Amino acid sequence: xxxxxxxxxxxxxxxxxxxxxxxxxxxxxxxxxxxxxxxxxxxxxxxxxxxxxxxxxxxxxxxxxxxxxxxxxxxxxxxxxxxxxxxxxxxxxxxxxxxxxxxxxxxxxxxxxxxxxxxxxxxxxxxxxxxxxxxxxxxxxxxxxxxxxxxxxxxxxxxxxxxxxxxxxxxxxxxxxxxxxxxxxxxxxxxxxxxxxxxxxxxxxxxxxxxxxxxxxxxxxxxxxxxxxxxxxxxxxxxxxxxxxxxxxxxxxxxxxxxxxxxxxxxxxxxxxxxxxxxxxxxxxxxxx
Ligand code: SF4
Numbered sequence: 001x002x003x004x005x006x007x008x009x010x011x012x013x014x015x016x017x018x019x020x021x022x023x024x025x026x027x028x029x030x031x032x033x034x035x036x037x038x039x040x041x042x043x044x045x046x047x048x049x050x051x052x053x054x055x056x057x058x059x060x061x062x063x064x065x066x067x068x069x070x071x072x073x074x075x076x077x078x079x080x081x082x083x084x085x086x087x088x089x090x091x092x093x094x095x096x097x098x099x100x101x102x103x104x105x106x107x108x109x110x111x112x113x114x115x116x117x118x119x120x121x122x123x124x125x126x127x128x129x130x131x132x133x134x135x136x137x138x139x140x141x142x143x144x145x146x147x148x149x150x151x152x153x154x155x156x157x158x159x160x161x162x163x164x165x166x167x168x169x170x171x172x173x174x175x176x177x178x179x180x181x182x183x184x185x186x187x188x189x190x191x192x193x194x195x196x197x198x199x200x201x202x203x204x205x206x207x208x209x210x211x212x213x214x215x216x217x218x219x220x221x222x223x224x225x226x227x228x229x230x231x232x233x234x235x236x237x238x239x240x241x242x243x244x245x246x247x248x249x250x251x252x253x254x255x256x257x258x259x260x261x262x263x264x265x266x267x268x269x270x271x272x273x274x275x276x277x278x279x280x281x282x283x284x285x286x287x288x289x
Pocket of ligand 1 (some may be wrong): 031167237238240241242243246247248250251252260261262264
């Protein structure tokens with residue numbers, strides 16, 4: 001069996017052509033959520049996750065009991081007033097949902113911190129503006145080192161959990177963008193490694209029939225070594241100690257905003273800390289009276 005999840009828009013014709021696949025459906029709102037879930041009754045397909053790019057604030061989402069068992073990743077730009085979040089907090093904690101907020105909105109670094117401390121699994125996604133590496137580092141420090149209980153914050157938790165000093169760790173998985181785990185497919189059955197490639201027309205193949213043989217596909221195989229390009233050209237990532245946990249994700253903005261390097265070095269330290277703490281797997285024992 002191929003190990004990939006598929007990422008695609010909601011298109012009933014496309015879904016009817018897919019069989020025994022694990023699928024993440026990308027959508028813009030909540031109106032169709034139940035209709036999408038009902039469409040998974042046929043063909044042995046299973047819903048991996050609903051990926052919802054929501055243009056409103058999180059507080060304006062019509063959260064309801066009947067969303068409880070649906071796996072959802074919600075990407076939103078704003079959270080909204082905490083007073084209104086608190087009115088929904090019990091529901092939010094119970095949903096099978098991770099809420100991602102946009103790094104372009106500075107308030108979101110604090111919002112994510114508070115959301116996690118309230119027990120809501122959440123994360124940051126990277127927008128178009130310069131990243132505040134210092135604020136991101138503070139958030140990561142809280143996510144990994146804080147002793148007080150809180151929900152997970154991504155992509156930090158994924159990165160430290162999967163980090164290995166001997167291989168590359170691609171936290172793009174958190175955003176459904178990792179060629180080892182995900183393939184993106186549009187309603188015309190064009191297949192690409194990432195959503196960006198799909199939009200840019202950089203297809204690996206076309207037609208759902210190609211999925212079963214995708215690992216033998218030349219374009220698929222070529223992409224496996226695309227990262228080597230970084231080392232063939234003059235590129236700051238080629239000399240970066242944090243390469244194996246960042247894999248050049250911020251290379252285009254490095255010149256203007258070079259804080260990525262220190263951030264990812266600190267993230268590797270956090271991963272070492274996490275691994276050590278996990279392997280000891282025992283609580284500190286204080287003397288007993
Ligand atoms: S941290 Fe910055 S310099 Fe290092 S690999 Fe990532 S983008 Fe390149």
